Amino acid sequence: SQTIHQWPATLVQPVGSPLSLECTVEGTSNPNLYWYRQAAGRGLQLLFYSVGIGQISSEVPQNLSASRPQDRQFILSSKKLLLSDSGFYLCAWSVLTERNQPQHFGDGTRLSIL
């Protein structure tokens, strides 16, 4: 069966520090991968998605970036964090070769910026 892992589960970082959140998927090949952010008590905001290695699409301009160095690895980064980057970050995957399929989510990373 397929599983998705995100780490760390929680992170407290000072303003201006760098960020690296990692997401890996097991049990499937060539997945679509996604990064979302969820502000406290709010809905989901799609940040990035990827349909293949090195292919990244950005949905919202911001100081975050994403990379996909391997087929089942998706990394969210920032060079200098802002207070507004606080939130709950969720990684998700879906099957590449079939349309109208659900996305499957990891357990998330709660990021607090001080």
Place this chain on the structure above:
Amino acid sequence: GNSVTQMEGPVTLSEEAFLTINCTYTATGYPSLFWYVQYPGEGLQLLLKATKADDKGSNKGFEATYRKETTSFHLEKGSVQVSDSAVYFCALSKGNNAGNMLTFGGGTRLMVKP
């Protein structure tokens, strides 16, 4: 464009009460529809899905029927439990999309009291 509208919460019910969370959508083509559940501090879990008109998705006592004539996918449960307290998201997958992009509603918080 595509959109999903959910009833605003929080919805507060007593244990064993009947639950309805309304969801309506606007979409071109023939989307698939999904309900996700998010328990406190966790990621989203796929609760149920329906891929064509009149399909009924069901899981864990929850049901939703894909009504194309009313563009609705209301979530129902006959008898809620305290453990059902969570945020529920309705979502659709665009009909002609190999990236399996989802459009989410804003989420509805359900609180079940003993």
